[in-house]
Amino acid sequence: MDTELHLLCAGAVKGLVLAVQAGLEASSDTRLVARFGAVGAMCDELAAGSPCDVFVATEAMVAALVVAGALAAATSAAIGRVRTALAVPAGAPLPAIDSAEALRATLLATNALYLPDATRSTAGAHVVAILDRLGIRDALAPRLRMHANGAAAMAALAAAAERSAIGCTQATEIRYTPGLALVGPLPEPCALATVYSAAVATATRNDAAARALVALLAGPASAALRSAGGFDAVGADAR
Helix, strand or coil: CCEEEEEEEEHHHHHHHHHHHHHHHHHCCEEEEEEEECHHHHHHHHHCCCCCCEEEEEHHHHHHHHHHCCECHHHCEEEEEEEEEEEEECCCCCCCCCCHHHHHHHHHHCCCEEEECCCCCHHHHHHHHHHHHCCCHHHHHHHEEEECCHHHHHHHHHHCCCCCCEEEEEHHHHHCCCCEEEEEECCCCCCCEEEEEEEEECCCCCHHHHHHHHHHHHCHHHHHHHHHHCCECCCCCCC
């Protein structure tokens, strides 16, 4: 009988999970049942008792859940560091974002800014903080197009008719969304690089399979996929 392995996963790591899923299922008796979303939403699902064998979120959230007893400390492993970045619809001109001043001008010039939920996602909260820091939050408020998570925000951007629209979320989410072009990471001092980690849930009944999935996501077997998907090695300078 196949082992059904439940994964609650931050949207920033969705592309990697999808890239390894077919090979995992073909080479083992594991069937992966994955749910993706903003890190806050995934944490809520875990707390609500949703089935979970492996949990993937920011390193800070995984560490907190280890302390809370929801995840097994010895199983935690870093997947990689992801930069928060800007995107435009494919074929649109790439705006200048090489400095805070250029980023400010680009944001003020857009007619729509697509972003994930600012209360439940890492990138969304950061975008709103940057708008505050640049002194343009009130000016941009009518043009914000906020969605439940980064994947939904980027899909909406790709489908939007506004040629001057831009999006901001984790670079990995931009890379796996068809119809978008990655402009680049946010410039200093507006940059954010977030480490994502995986760990086995303490409630799992499939410990060996769950540990194998963590090793696959964070280990050498998927290193090339991580690099291609927008992850920086944790030991590297992500900015």
